[in-house]
Amino acid sequence: MNIHEYQAKELLAKHGIGVPDGHLATSVAEAVAAAEKLPGPLYVVKAQIHAGGRGKGKFKELGPDAKGGVRLAHSVDEVREDAGEMLGHTLVTKQTGDEGKEVQRLYVTDGVDIAQEYYLALLVDRASGRPAMVVSTEGGMDIEAVAEETPEKIVTITIDPLAGFTEADGRRAAEALRLEGDLAEACGKLCADLYEAFVANDCAMLEINPLVETGDGELLVLDTKMSFDSNAEFRHPEWEALRDTSEEDPMELEASKYDLAYIKLDGNIGCMVNGAGLAMATMDIIKLNGAFPANFCDVGGGADKEKVAAAFRIILSDPAVEGMLVNIFGGIMRCDTIAEGIISAAKEVGISVPLVVRLEGTNVEKGKAILAESDLKVVPADDLGDAARKIVAEVNKAG
Ligand code: ADP
Ligand code: MG
Secondary structure (H helix, E strand, O other), X not given: OEOOHHHHHHHHHHOOOOOOOEEEEOOHHHHHHHHHHOOXXXXXXXXXXXXXXOOOOEEOOOOOOOOOOEEEEOOHHHHHHHHHHHOOOEEEXXXXXXXXXXXXXXXXXXXXXXXXXXXXXXXXXXXXXXXXEEEXXXXXXXXXXXXXXXXXXXXXXXOOOOOOOOHHHHHHHHHHOOOOHHHHHHHHHHHHHHHHHHHHOOEEEEEEEEEEEEOOOOEEEOOEEEEEOHHHHHHOOOHHHHOOHHHOOHHHHHHHHOOOEEEEXXXXXXXXXOOHHHHHXXXXXXXXXXXXXXXXXXXXXXXXXXXXXXXXXXXXXXOOOOEEEEEEEEOOOOHHHHHHHHHHHHHHHOOOOOEEEEEEEOOHHHHHHHHHHOOOOOEEEOOHHHHHHHHHHHHHHHX
């Protein structure tokens, strides 16, 4: 789950981390009021969307020479003008895709006198199975490009989760950023505070780009992207209020209401499965047969009729779906229950594309018999390979 920059900065400030003052605005009047609360004379108006690269982004509705999604304003009047140009318009950045994202929120912040920009990120490193801090002197730049062209400028510090972020880790970070004296000390403290915020908020990633050294020798977080590990949702009731559903895929959002794991993909075969492993295997074998999954919807272990119906609806509401493969293993759930669920769901939703069903597990014969006896047009499959071959053939035939 991703949150906006202004929300992330509020969370960081609670951990004693320095961020420029700023206020949220959803209208031009609010943007002006926000600027009036700041000392000036330099303000920055920042589009709040769940994507980076805003500064270099372009607004679809404005000409190619118009300013981007992060704008320096030298007066309250300029803030008013910028807010008017940005709100309600579509910002296209390297990370939004061509369709861009409509700007509905602005963050109006203090303009900072920047002496130096750095890069810093905390993430969970799968290779070491530990949190890692990644730092670079090349702040404010596209870090992927830095990694490609000058990888030696990126330093990774692996953190021992039992020891936490140590003073030695802090010294390594300061050294990598070539900071000395008071700044090195401030850097060590900042890194420790960031690590504390990272852990306390169950972050999947916390990226600061840029971290800046100001003209008067202070370290400030100028931009940040924070994302949470959804597995920890149960212990963060406060996340609900931070969620911006307008940033989420509407079908993934609908699926989450039914506790279904739905992921949109690029192909034309919709997949209903139970269990993540089966989902991966199903997608692999579809690809092996020369087609691509349009999505997968994991109904989980204890799916009931309602869940199966919701999964059908969600999968079929995607116009890219030209065929559907149901691949379910009846472990705790019995295959006859699943078969009944499929029939009533398919009837309720009305299915106009070929449907291949592969059932395996408890009461499989009963389940197959129920499907065979129904008037639903189901192509039964015996195993995974058979199911994939059949759905690909059906889709090719229809197309
Ligand atoms: P994005 O990464 O989405 O482009 P940033 O917040 O990093 O957005 O802004 C892009 C650049 O704009 C920064 O690298 C920095 O140079 C400048 N900038 C951002 N915020 C401020 C600020 N408060 N004061 C001065 N310059 C800023
Ligand atoms: Mg940035």
